[in-house]
Amino acid sequence: MYNVTTSLETKFCRFDTTPKLSDGSRIEGYASLFGATDQGGDIVEPGAYARSLEADRRVKMLWQHDPCEPIGIWDHVQEDGKGLYVKGRLLDSVMRAREAAALIEAGAIDGLSIGYRTVRAQKNDKGQRLLSEVELWEVSLVTFPMLPQARLSGAGADAAKAEDLRDLATVFENARRNLAARIAR
Numbered sequence: 001m002y003n004v005t006t007s008l009e010t011k012f013c014r015f016d017t018t019p020k021l022s023d024g025s026r027i028e029g030y031a032s033l034f035g036a037t038d039q040g041g042d043i044v045e046p047g048a049y050a051r052s053l054e055a056d057r058r059v060k061m062l063w064q065h066d067p068c069e070p071i072g073i074w075d076h077v078q079e080d081g082k083g084l085y086v087k088g089r090l091l092d093s094v095m096r097a098r099e100a101a102a103l104i105e106a107g108a109i110d111g112l113s114i115g116y117r118t119v120r121a122q123k124n125d126k127g128q129r130l131l132s133e134v135e136l137w138e139v140s141l142v143t144f145p146m147l148p149q150a151r152l153s154g155a156g157a158d159a160a161k162a163e164d165l166r167d168l169a170t171v172f173e174n175a176r177r178n179l180a181a182r183i184a185r
Contacts, residue, residue: 028087031112031139038147042129049079052136060138063096071097086139111145
């Protein structure tokens, strides 16, 4: 078992594509991916965030891990089969959030990063630290992410598009049935 640390640690994630804002200030993506080795040699294991997320504590959205620079609200933070998925809003009333939105749209900012405290970890035979439980404090927008495989608006956008297509298909099917019923009369 690895010694537990009490200091704040951070992990960065890189977006594969240019991050996109929706509804003017909404942002989403994966802040952490399970099983992926980051540039610091750490691997977050599935379930590592579960206890922290059950604690019903709001995960903060910060600018570059600066606790003096909250820039928005994470409305949705959850573990899924892929990693730690976050969805939130940059606050238009906060100057730094407006700047962040402009930088995201320009492609100058393309990273997410987690701030946490390690609760349980152990080293594997390759000397990598396997994080099995962490206390999640914040997810930041950052310039230089540590985990290149993470993506913004990947699975969330694809799922939303699929749901929109299903809704559209239902509308067309209902219209077809109504038209067929009118013709049959």
